[in-house]
Amino acid sequence: MTVPEDRNLARVRCRVVVLTFNCEGIIAETLAQARRIDPRPFVVDSYSKDATLAQVGAEAEVVQRPFSNYAEQRNWAIAQVAASSSWQLHLDADEVLDDEAVAAILQVLQAGDAATHQAYLLRRVDYFMGKRLRHSGLNPWHLRLFRSGQGACEQRLYDQHFVSPHPTRRLAGCMHDKNALTLTDWTARHNRWSDLEAAELLGGHASAAVGGSLQPRLLGDARQRTRWLKAAYYRMPGGLRAAAYFVYRYVFRLGFLDGREGLYFAFLQGLWFRLLVDAKLHEARSGPPR
Numbered sequence: 001m002t003v004p005e006d007r008n009l010a011r012v013r014c015r016v017v018v019l020t021f022n023c024e025g026i027i028a029e030t031l032a033q034a035r036r037i038d039p040r041p042f043v044v045d046s047y048s049k050d051a052t053l054a055q056v057g058a059e060a061e062v063v064q065r066p067f068s069n070y071a072e073q074r075n076w077a078i079a080q081v082a083a084s085s086s087w088q089l090h091l092d093a094d095e096v097l098d099d100e101a102v103a104a105i106l107q108v109l110q111a112g113d114a115a116t117h118q119a120y121l122l123r124r125v126d127y128f129m130g131k132r133l134r135h136s137g138l139n140p141w142h143l144r145l146f147r148s149g150q151g152a153c154e155q156r157l158y159d160q161h162f163v164s165p166h167p168t169r170r171l172a173g174c175m176h177d178k179n180a181l182t183l184t185d186w187t188a189r190h191n192r193w194s195d196l197e198a199a200e201l202l203g204g205h206a207s208a209a210v211g212g213s214l215q216p217r218l219l220g221d222a223r224q225r226t227r228w229l230k231a232a233y234y235r236m237p238g239g240l241r242a243a244a245y246f247v248y249r250y251v252f253r254l255g256f257l258d259g260r261e262g263l264y265f266a267f268l269q270g271l272w273f274r275l276l277v278d279a280k281l282h283e284a285r286s287g288p289p290r
Helices: 007-011 027-034 052-056 070-082 099-114 183-202 222-233 240-252 255-286
Strands: 014-020 042-045 061-064 087-092 095-097 119-128 141-147 168-177
Touching (some): 014 027, 027 052, 027 087, 027 095, 042 052, 042 070, 070 087, 087 099, 099 119, 141 168, 183 255, 240 255
Parallel strands (some): 014 042
Antiparallel strands (some): 087 141, 095 168, 119 141
16 A cells, blocks of 8 residues: 655644553654654653653653543543544554554545545554464454544443444554563553453443443444454353363464464463453352351
C-alpha cells in the first residue's frame, strides 16, 4: 500500500491518544510511528515514576491524570480531543504501528468525508520476553481508529474494547504490542486482572452504558466472535476449560513453534492466568475459608 502524498492534510484531521505509565523503554518507539499520523500526539500520563516523560519529549501534548480504570481514562481522553479533530486513533504505550498500518490509516484520513466507514479495526501482534509470537500469541483485532463522536470505550472491569454504533472495517498492517514489562511486573499485572475478570463474571460491579458494549456474535466481526467464543468458554467446567485452552494454544495453534517463549506464554497466559480466574471464582462462590 502506498502512503498518501498529502501527509499534512491527513495529520491535522486526526489526534493520536496514548496512555502512559512507567514505559520509558518503549514509548519513544511508539511515538515515533504515531507522529507520522499526528505530529503532536496527546499523551495522558498517570504520573510515571521513571523517565517516561523525558522520552516523550516536547513534541507531544502531555496531560498528567490519576488512573482510576482503563475505560474511564480512555473516555476522558476521547472527550478531550473530540472538538479539535475529525478522527481519533488510540494506542497503548507499547503498541508500535508498523509502516503498513501507518499507510492504511493515512489513506483513510486523506479520504476525509469519502471514507467508507466510521470505525476501523487494527490487528495487534503479541510479543513476550522480547520475542514476537507467531503461533502462541492471541493477535486479536481492536477498534482503535474512529471518527470523533462515533466511538467510546465500553465500561468493563477487564477486557474492555472500543465500540461504535457503526459497522467496522479491518485495516492492513499491525500494532506490535512489544510488552516492555519484566516478567515480575507481567505476572503482577495479570494477578490484578484476574481479580477484575472474576468480579466482572460475578457481576459485582456497577457499569455505566457509555457508548454501549461489544455484543457477542458468532457471525459478527472478529471482536464480537471472540467475545462469543469467550462466553462459550465460560460455560465449560472451571479448571477443565483452562487446561483445554492451553492445549489448544500450545498444540493445535502450534505454540510450540515459538520456542521457549511460546511455552512460557501459553502456560502463563493460557493456563496459569485462566486457572487463577477459575480459582478466584470458586473462592468467591464458596465463601470465606473457615
